[in-house]
Amino acid sequence: MSIKSDRWQNLLSDDSLWKSYNEYVNKWEKSIGSFLQFDADKTKGDSSSDGLLKGMPFGVKDNIAVKGFDMTCGSKILENFNCPYTSTAVQKLQGAGAVVVGKMNMDEFGMGSSTDNSALGETNNPWDKSRVAGGSSGGSAASVAAGQVPFALGSDTGGSVRQPASFCGVYGLKPTYGTVSRYGLTAYASSLETIGICAESTAITRDVFNTMKGIDNMDNTTVDYKPSGKDDTEIIAVLKVGENDLSEDVLNSYRVSQQRLKDLGYKLIEVELPTLKYVVPAYYVIATAEASANLARFNGIRYGLAQKGAETPSDLMQMSRNSGFGDEVKLRILLGTYVLRSGFQDQYYHRAQKIRTAILNDFNRIFEEADALMLPVFPTAAFRHGSSDLTQLQQKAADLYTCSANLAGLPALAVPSTIEKGLPVGVQFTAPAFEEERLFRISEKLEEIFPAQKPEGFSEEWKI
Amino acid sequence: MKYQSFVGLEIHIQLISKTKVFCSCPNHFGDEPNSNVCPVCLGYPGALPSLNEEAVFKALKVCKALDCYINEKVIFDRKNYFYPDMPKNYQITQFESPFGVDGFFNLELDDGSIKKIRIHDVHLEEDAGKMIHDGYQSRLDYNRAGTPLLEIVTEPDLVAGRDAELFVQQFRQMVRYLDVTDGNMEEGSLRCDANTSINLPGKGLGTKTEVKNLNSSRFVNKALTYEIKRHGKVIDKGGEIIQETRLWDEKTSTSKSMRTKEDSHDYRYFPEPDLPPYRVTDVLMKEVEDSMVELPNDRKKRYMDDLKLSFDQAAFITGERKTADWFDSLLSIGSDANQAASWLSGDIQKILNKEDVLLENSPFIPKRIKELFELINDKKISNNIGKEVLQAIFKEDKDPSVIVKDKGLEQVSDSGAVEKIVEEVLAAHPAVVDAVRAGDDKQVGFLMGQLMKATGGKVNPQMAREIIVNKIKLDISGDSQSRDPKIIEKGSEK
Ligand SMILES: [Zn+2]
Numbered sequence: 001m002s003i004k005s006d007r008w009q010n011l012l013s014d015d016s017l018w019k020s021y022n023e024y025v026n027k028w029e030k031s032i033g034s035f036l037q038f039d040a041d042k043t044k045g046d047s048s049s050d051g052l053l054k055g056m057p058f059g060v061k062d063n064i065a066v067k068g069f070d071m072t073c074g075s076k077i078l079e080n081f082n083c084p085y086t087s088t089a090v091q092k093l094q095g096a097g098a099v100v101v102g103k104m105n106m107d108e109f110g111m112g113s114s115t116d117n118s119a120l121g122e123t124n125n126p127w128d129k130s131r132v133a134g135g136s137s138g139g140s141a142a143s144v145a146a147g148q149v150p151f152a153l154g155s156d157t158g159g160s161v162r163q164p165a166s167f168c169g170v171y172g173l174k175p176t177y178g179t180v181s182r183y184g185l186t187a188y189a190s191s192l193e194t195i196g197i198c199a200e201s202t203a204i205t206r207d208v209f210n211t212m213k214g215i216d217n218m219d220n221t222t223v224d225y226k227p228s229g230k231d232d233t234e235i236i237a238v239l240k241v242g243e244n245d246l247s248e249d250v251l252n253s254y255r256v257s258q259q260r261l262k263d264l265g266y267k268l269i270e271v272e273l274p275t276l277k278y279v280v281p282a283y284y285v286i287a288t289a290e291a292s293a294n295l296a297r298f299n300g301i302r303y304g305l306a307q308k309g310a311e312t313p314s315d316l317m318q319m320s321r322n323s324g325f326g327d328e329v330k331l332r333i334l335l336g337t338y339v340l341r342s343g344f345q346d347q348y349y350h351r352a353q354k355i356r357t358a359i360l361n362d363f364n365r366i367f368e369e370a371d372a373l374m375l376p377v378f379p380t381a382a383f384r385h386g387s388s389d390l391t392q393l394q395q396k397a398a399d400l401y402t403c404s405a406n407l408a409g410l411p412a413l414a415v416p417s418t419i420e421k422g423l424p425v426g427v428q429f430t431a432p433a434f435e436e437e438r439l440f441r442i443s444e445k446l447e448e449i450f451p452a453q454k455p456e457g458f459s460e461e462w463k464i
Numbered sequence: 465m466k467y468q469s470f471v472g473l474e475i476h477i478q479l480i481s482k483t484k485v486f487c488s489c490p491n492h493f494g495d496e497p498n499s500n501v502c503p504v505c506l507g508y509p510g511a512l513p514s515l516n517e518e519a520v521f522k523a524l525k526v527c528k529a530l531d532c533y534i535n536e537k538v539i540f541d542r543k544n545y546f547y548p549d550m551p552k553n554y555q556i557t558q559f560e561s562p563f564g565v566d567g568f569f570n571l572e573l574d575d576g577s578i579k580k581i582r583i584h585d586v587h588l589e590e591d592a593g594k595m596i597h598d599g600y601q602s603r604l605d606y607n608r609a610g611t612p613l614l615e616i617v618t619e620p621d622l623v624a625g626r627d628a629e630l631f632v633q634q635f636r637q638m639v640r641y642l643d644v645t646d647g648n649m650e651e652g653s654l655r656c657d658a659n660t661s662i663n664l665p666g667k668g669l670g671t672k673t674e675v676k677n678l679n680s681s682r683f684v685n686k687a688l689t690y691e692i693k694r695h696g697k698v699i700d701k702g703g704e705i706i707q708e709t710r711l712w713d714e715k716t717s718t719s720k721s722m723r724t725k726e727d728s729h730d731y732r733y734f735p736e737p738d739l740p741p742y743r744v745t746d747v748l749m750k751e752v753e754d755s756m757v758e759l760p761n762d763r764k765k766r767y768m769d770d771l772k773l774s775f776d777q778a779a780f781i782t783g784e785r786k787t788a789d790w791f792d793s794l795l796s797i798g799s800d801a802n803q804a805a806s807w808l809s810g811d812i813q814k815i816l817n818k819e820d821v822l823l824e825n826s827p828f829i830p831k832r833i834k835e836l837f838e839l840i841n842d843k844k845i846s847n848n849i850g851k852e853v854l855q856a857i858f859k860e861d862k863d864p865s866v867i868v869k870d871k872g873l874e875q876v877s878d879s880g881a882v883e884k885i886v887e888e889v890l891a892a893h894p895a896v897v898d899a900v901r902a903g904d905d906k907q908v909g910f911l912m913g914q915l916m917k918a919t920g921g922k923v924n925p926q927m928a929r930e931i932i933v934n935k936i937k938l939d940i941s942g943d944s945q946s947r948d949p950k951i952i953e954k955g956s957e958k
Contacts, residue, residue, distance in 0.1 A: 065509070220739050290734075312602075316548075340734055
């Protein structure tokens with residue numbers, strides 16, 4: 001399979017096409033603000049490589065390193081940080097002919113589910129500007145939904161690619177942990193996160209994934225890619241959900257998805273994940289613990305915001321961190337510092353690791369009977385900006401369906417399903433490690449009959 | 465001594481390796497500040513560590529030499545604390561499952577007895593950069609950041625400052641033998657922190673204090689001796705030792721408090737998620753074992769037991785591995801151990817000291833020294849001429865045979881030639897000849913001196929003496945044919 005979207009192929013080499021594309025991007029930017037940096041001139045014509053992705057423009061979440069672009073991570077502390085190197089994943093895409101056109105907005109350091117935690121700009125959902133695009137890879141998902149780019153890289157620590165993909169109606173892949181190099185991905189929670197993909201089709205998702213995967217000497221956690229070879233699915237396990245677990249719209253969509261799979265000839269079995277109720281606390285313990293160390297490097301000394309008026313190096317560190325980090329980031333650093341205190345690790349960190357093993361065991365049990373597991377992405381469709389629909393705490397609790405795959409290191413794909421009251425709702429599939437192709441095939445079958453819907457204002461020819 | 469004292473050491477060594485421990489920057493000192501840096505060792509966002517196998521190999525060599533148990537699953541941990549010279553504000557180190565645990569070191573005490581010092585663990589970690597305070601400025605150099613450090617932690621099995629001093633010296637010698645570090649304490653490639661506590665006999669460990677920044681083995685001794693005495697004084701007065709970290713001040717020869725336990729860090733260790741557990745394979749361990757060398761104390765023992773060298777000679781030769789290797793290679797081509805040892809610790813070392821040159825970099829290659837010994841042993845040159853030849857080897861960087869030939873230093877051992885010279889000397893000193901004939905044998909020495917003076921010392925002294933005596937007192941020494949036939953033969957061959 002290769003990419004069908006010929007419309008992107010000549011974009012960079014055809015000046016008039018490029019001009020209308022630029023206008024199209026700018027028009028959408030006024031209403032959605034998906035980019036933190038869009039710098040067409042710098043990269044245009046930089047598609048020298050001939051490859052699978054030749055000429056394809058793409059966006060990169062602003063926590064992934066691309067030399068020559070800034071890398072802000074949506075934070076004031078890195079607002080003026082010009083990145084001196086390129087991540088392995090982006091290098092591989094560039095090697096296949098794809099061209100970075102910009103850096104995408106995100107929740108500060110990936111901490112959030114709405115992109116509202118970005119210190120540097122607001123991103124709106126292309127389907128409804130009063131609503132969030134999701135997060136933390138909100139800019140990536142929104143730009144793909146609006147047709148600004150065919151795909152954009154995100155990062156998924158607890159659902160940060162799949163949830164915004166679902167909110168915006170695009171495909172969102174979190175690969176198996178260790179298959180895509182994290183070299184160049186600003187670390188939030190190293191043991192949980194991977195670089196992920198938001199894309200307009202399953203085919204593009206597949207091509208981008210296959211281009212990026214592989215062992216990297218710069219990332220010792222990358223592993224040999226060894227799928228079982230069983231790419232086709234017969235039995236799909238479906239997570240049993242209660243009436244109150246999901247919003248009415250999402251519950252409805254979830255049922256429609258099941259019916260569609262039945263119609264496509266899959267055998268469905270209903271399953272439960274007994275550990276699911278523990279995953280959110282476990283996820284937040286591990287994520288914040290790792291974050292407290294990962295974010296310690298931002299101290300204003302070698303790069304980033306250096307607060308003026310400091311008299312000693314330690315003053316400089318404290319003042320820069322105090323003014324450079326947003327509240328959510330500070331909260332998570334404090335939480336992480338708390339759970340790692342000596343004498344408290346058994347209660348928090350070690351316990352969380354046990355839950356991690358337990359959820360993986362849950363999944364493994366299911367995969368003895370089924371080829372893949374279907375589960376919701378998020379309990380609601382895109383919510384409104386601010387905390388009127390969901391408080392910050394409710395947003396965290398809602399990570400349960402997505403963060404399980406991160407705890408277990410498994411691949412998971414969010415697939416656009418239905419439109420409910422004008423908002424897209426996706427559904428999620430997960431499979432054993434390295435079985436991305438299995439997920440792509442399920443997604444492709446659904447896509448053939450129920451292709452992703454487009455928001456109003458979307459144009460394949462970049463017509464305003 | 466009323467109290468029992470306990471001393472433990474934490475020794476950091478900078479490992480020799482081509483690159484830093486988690487990136488490909490050169491592990492090299494003395495370069496332009498901040499020239500050996502990259503996104504990884506500067507802690508740039510998104511950069512990840514990747515483990516350097518050379519550092520792992522050297523860590524395992526030390527573990528092996530200390531007879532440690534090697535953990536099957538080696539884990540790296542993050543040690544969290546903020547310091548401006550630490551790029552990530554955490555240090556990648558090892559806490560729960562380091563490379564080696566439960567080893568020991570056979571410490572040789574001053575009386576020659578051996579004390580087994582238990583090793584708690586051996587772990588690999590990264591070094592920090594350097595902060596230089598310069599007037600109102602603080603400047604940072606990250607060339608050292610991320611270079612490989614190996615930390616060796618002993619159990620508190622040492623008793624006194626002198627023990628610790630010996631430990632540092634012998635340990636340093638060992639790691640230099642292993643070629644894992646240059647062990648230079650002044651430059652900080654071997655750093656030592658020492659902890660001590662005292663208690664009444666039978667009461668176990670007391671409250672310990674730690675002294676940091678000890679950059680010579682002598683200071684380790686002084687600081688510990690001071691601390692043990694200080695603890696004693698405090699306890700004698702009914703006071704209590706506060707658990708704390710202290711700094712040794714060489715100027716005043718005292719230690720002073722740096723921080724107490726209350727302000728010590730909670731390092732919040734947790735496993736480094738960026739480095740998967742490292743599995744030490746049998747293949748790797750085999751390679752490590754194959755690379756092991758005879759360690760200095762074993763070598764010293766062998767020299768004394770098998771080669772019958774004196775303690776001082778053996779200690780001198782085994783002091784540096786390269787010296788001992790040189791010595792062994794001299795022996796392996798057939799030289800005598802005693803002759804080699806006495807020349808090495810005598811004249812050779814004298815020249816090297818004077819000229820400030822290392823043996824391994826000098827023109828004294830074993831083959832030449834062997835040749836020199838042969839010239840002496842075959843009586844082609846005298847021992848004294850041999851010393852002259854040695855000087856010439858150093859100055860001219862030539863083989864001894866060439867030097868002897870060029871300078872015409874070969875002994876005259878041809879009996880006819882010697883007789884001729886003897887006759888000349890005797891003729892010049894008739895009064896002395898008479899005295900000898902009258903029984904004053906001491907005067908033979910005078911005649912020998914004259915002979916040597918006349919020939920520049922080149923005459924085979926033994927032969928010359930015999931000829932003198934025979935010529936003067938034929939009636940005393942009898943037939944001149946009783947001379948060593950070998951010498952005659954050799955002389956006649958010419
Ligand atoms: Zn480096």
